[in-house]
Structure formats: C-alpha cells, structure tokens
Amino acid sequence: MNAPAKILPDSQTITSVHHWTESLFSFRVTRPQSLRFRSGEFVMIGLPNEDGKPLLRAYSIASPSWEEELEFYSIKVPDGPLTSRLQKIEPGDEIILRPKPVGTLVLDALLPGKRLWMIATGTGIAPFASLLRDPETWESYDEVIVAHTCRTKEELSYGAAIVDVLPNDPLIGELVGDKLHYYPTTTRAHSAIEGRISDHIRDGRVFESLGIPAWQPEADRVMICGNLALNKDIMALCKGLGLLEGANSDPKHFVVEKAFID
Template identity: 45%
Template sequence: YEEELEFFSIKVADGPLTSRLQHLKVGDKLLLSRKPTGTLLVDNLLPGRNLYLIATGTGLAPFMSIIKDPEIYQRFERIILTHSVRYRSELAYAQTIRDELPSNEYFGEQVREKLIYYPSVTREPFETNGRITDLMCSGRLFQDVGLRPFDQVNDRFMVCGSPSMLREVCTLLDEQGFIESHRGVVGHYVIERAFVES
C-alpha cells in the first residue's frame, strides 16, 4: 500500500544489487515482484506471542517494511525492534519509528499498543549502551522492555545485520533450544545472510 519505495543499504562496489542500485536515476525502470521472497518471512516462523526483530546497522531495512505491515500486529502481541549501531548518528529511521508510525492513520493504534523500539549504541554514550547480544545475555534487554527472558513457546525472531551479530545470536538461540527455519520447515527464528564481510 506504500506509494513510495525507499532503499536503505550500504554501497558494495561489486555487490549484485547495490552496484546497480546506486546508479539509478529518475525515470529509470525497476522491476518489482508483488510477492516477498527470501528468508525473512513471517510465514517461516512458528506461531508465537512476541516477535523480536534484531538488527544491526542497515540490517534494519527489511524490518522497516515489516513494522509497517498491519498483518504483523494481528499475528503477534508484541513486536520488539532492536537496532544496534556504533554511533547515534547511525540510528536511521529512529524519528520515523518513534514519531511517525504511532500516528499512522491505518495502523498507528496497533503500533502504539504493540511495537517496542529498543535502540542501542556501542561506541558513545547513549540511553542504552552495548552490543545487542550482551544486552540479551545480561538480561538488560528483558528488564528494559518489560518482558520475560526468551522462551520457545512465546518468542520468535527475525535477525538481520552484521555477520558477527548473526553468528552470536544464532549461537545464543541454538544453545537455548530454538530452531532455525530452513526451506520449507518453519522454526523459532529466521536470519538474513545477505551481508558481505569486508
């Protein structure tokens, strides 16, 4: 239902998408599919109560679409969007998430009732300092958002960001008995492996 499409990405010189995307000009044609594809699909998750969207850096991009989808608010009681970056200036879309989405005429009420935004910064003072995995392991994340520690019955996860964060979150979830979704098999969590290590 969006009238505009916005792309949030880093520029990868020889990247299969960004090497072309960064050179688009007004009037250029872009083909889009109506059906989403990839790993970060809610249908790949088992039913649950809480959906954790765990992002670092530009890994926030797919979650910006997800938190604008009214269906997500029908499927989950709480949506917890974590966004961990190095510096405050990298907290892209913070104003949109905090100010604009809650006043959206179509789904603002659901956003106000169900979306919890949890930004964290690692390299300068901020209201929440630290890597998201450290905030999970210490229990601070749960204390700050007012929810119980992760459990397999209620909690589902979508994870997108740096390769190191993906590894750490997968290890953390695997050690607690959560199961990653694989093609055709639903699970407790899904990850996006689209990031290139430099």
C-alpha cells in the same frame, strides 16, 4: 500521453532520495505492476557496469507489500562497485530491478507466538521497516520488539524515523497501540543505551529494561538481519535457549537472512 520508454531492461524510475548520513541513504522507485512480494523479502537491484552488463546486489524491500512504490535503504561504500554509483542517483534516474522476491525474514517462516523480536545492525533494519508497516505483523503478535545496533546515534536515524510514526500511522496506528518496544544501541558513540545487542541479551539487560521475560520457545519469535558476527552471535543465543531455526518450508522459532550482510 504514453509513458516514456524505459532505457534499461527491468528498469524502474527513482522517485525520491534521502541521505540520512554521509554513509547511509534511502531511495524510492516505481513498482513493477506484476511485482507481488511478502513484507521482509528482498530483490536484486543495480546498475549497468562499464560494459553495459547488469551489476546487481540483493536489497531488502523496506516498504510494506501494500505500497505503490518500493523503498530501499543502503550504505555508501566509496569504492564499492555498485554503491559508489548508486549513492549518486537522483529522481528521474533509472535502476535495474529484477522482480523476483525471495527471503527468509517473513512471518510465514515462524510458528505462531506471543512476542516478535526484530534484531538488526546497520542497514539490516530494512526488512523490518517493511514488516513494521504491515498490519499482519501487529495482528499476529501481542508485542513487537525492535532492537537496532549501529555505531552512532546518527546511524540509527532511519530506523528511529520508521518507529516514531508507527503509533500515529493512519493504517496501523490502532493495531500498534502499546505493543511496540524500541531498543536502539550504539557501539562507537555515547547514547542512552550502549553496547552490542547480543551482550544485552546475554546478560539480561534488555529483558530487565523492557520488563519482558527472557526468550522462551513457546512465546518468543526472533528475526535476525545484520553483519555476520551479529547473525552468528544471536543464532547461538537462540539455540542455547531452545529456539529452533525456521524456513519458509519449515516454520520454527527464529529466522536469519543469510543472503547478504551489511
């Protein structure tokens, strides 16, 4: 039996949707057969507007490069041109997906190192959800630290769910071993660790808590994905400690995704 014809150009079909909070949801879609990407990259996805023209936004692929489906993680903006409609999708619906992945949050943009720091706010955890499930990440580093800052504990749920299953993952569990460190913080609600991650780095609390030395150019690599304030703050901390910004064409000590903010 032939597969049903696609209604939208560059369209893919929603296979599942999960609403984590009133303002956050994730969804999975079919993967174009021709799509090849590196874990940590993003693509343009969206829906047609009222005129039938594509309304697209950059979304990190949250699934690893080897998975047969693609996963995305999104905020819900009630009056947002795209997310106000995207949050209502259901399995079987179609979305537009432009299969041209790009991005700087890839392992290739970093020099070899001992520790990899993944620092995110909100939906900025999405590219790290991809990288954390990629065997190459664990083969490349002795330690991987995931630092995720959100307003509330509930908003940490998606990232926590990803992290929780890693040690028992049938593909990478043995690679993960005791390499993983998780450091979730909240800024507007009580939790075990409160405050902005940048403050915890600046005053050394995160290093003391994890029993890890402060950043050193010869050992530490940092990936940053979050709101503009976080990006600027962590970049300044990196540069202050002698870490240099890298790119696909010029690997260095840290990288930041500047294509979008949450």
